[in-house]
Amino acid sequence: MTHDVVAVTPKGPDARTMLAGLYAGGSDLRVDRVSDGAAVQLCTADGQPLVTVEVPVFIQVPGEVGRLLGPDVRAEAPVWWTEVRATTAVAEAGRLAGSVGGRIAAVLGGTTWPADAAHTDVVPIPSTSGRSPDSGALGVDVLTDQAALVIQDRPVIAATTWLTDLLQTTVPSGRELQIVTPPRTRLTLPTRTLLANVPARWIVRDPVCGYYDGLTGAVLHWHGGRFAPVPTADGRASVADAFEAGAATQGEQQLHLSIRTTHPADENLLLGGALEAVWQALTGDVPTGWSTAEPVNLPWSRRQLTELARARAEKSAPTWLVAVGAPDRPGIATCRVVRTPAGVEEQITLAFGYTDGQAPLHSLAELAETLATRHRLTSMLTYLRTARADLTTPPHHEAPLVPLSFTLGCDAVRLVGSAVAESAPGCRPVRLGPMARPALHYPLGDGADLSSWQRLKQLDDHLKACR
Secondary structure, three states: OOOEEEEEEOOOOOHHHHHHHHHHHOOOOEEEEEHHHOEEEEEOOOOOEEEEEEOOEEEOOOOHHHHHHOOOOOOOOOEEEEEEEEOOOOOOHHHHHHHHHHHHHHHHOOEEEOHHHOOOOOOOOOOOOOOOOHHHHOOOOEEOOOEEEEEOOOOEEOOOHHHHHHHHHHHHHOOEEEEEEOOOOEEOHHHHHHHHOOOEEEEEEEOOOEEEEOOOOEEEEEEOOEEEEOOOOOOOOOEOHHHHOOOOOOOOEEEEEEEEEEEOOOOOOOOOHHHHHHHHHHHOOOOOEEEOOOOOOEEOOHHHHHHHHHHHHOOOOOEEEEEEOOOOOOEEEEEEEEEEOOEEEEEEEEEEEEOOOOOOHHHHHHHHHHHHHHOOEEEEEEEEEEOOOOOOEOOOOOOOOEEEEEEEOHHHHHHHOHHHHOOOOOOOOEEEOOOOOOEEEEEOOOOOOOOHHHHHHHHHHHHHHOO
């Protein structure tokens, strides 16, 4: 049974509705504001956290509820999303979360996930005198000197505000964030991207081996205050059978693009142009929404995301955002906007899913020219893989990414030197844009030949040696 409940309602919870939910544990519980006012927490009189209710999110982007909660939750945007999280330190907290979410949905006429967790009963909470509130106060289930462990039982682990805040708390403390899930759980691309860049591990429960790493398959055990790989006699990690025996993705493909653009720090700068151009080239439409976390809740607006990035740059802070496309055309992206000595840099990761095995590879050279001539492209690397078209990561082995092409923008070619950049071993580049100031597009393979990795390494070594 999950300890998280999401209330999805056609109206935003007002103060009276929130009070109805918060009284689910009776009048003896304490209500505290946490996360700089971004959430409220129900606690016992002696301070033990029980349930956290996050500020409701108004979702205006079609398909987000189904993408993250599954098709059984029938609610289409615009809707309000209210997240209720229970601690696992107190047995009754899960039922309390169900009552809080159930009351909000009952008052406003909405629905909940999971449906069987919702009710409106008062949940008596016994005395917790003597229990330590430390781990619950940090939003984790087990806290040690080595790790912050979170137990999740959801169909999809998304890069929510709660998760990104938890990473910002955990990483500076020197701990590894460890997320424990059942084998049916998957990660969104933004979540996988976040976990890949910090000390973190996805731990999957398995009836045969106990636990394994959802991204590498390494069999794990609890050791020294955290989950770690089980040592073997030969020093290699043992791989779980469940990881190796994952379901096949017949005919499904993912097209991945890693893009960098660099713009002068001009007051008239409008960000998001490269991301929008990629979406139009590969889907025929623009992104449907954007946000600084999942669920993605705001309609696509280059002006609004630029205003946010400019406000954060004034505080010397980067901006990280997520963009999604229409539900019938799977596409998702993350973008990090950062101020550098060269100007304003966009670091974009995009993925598009295809069920018919027909990723539009023929469009990549034309797209590269558009980005190089109109959107100040620094570089673009594209890959293809056989994997789920819904762009989520399951806890089993997937085919590797295979490089398709690399593009060097006009300014980058000038810095390296056109003659040098065109003399790269192993691949003949195609000139794009003005002859006097070209960009270079390097075809690397067709997405099926793993030797394209060797060609990419040779190209990378050549360009680095010339800088």
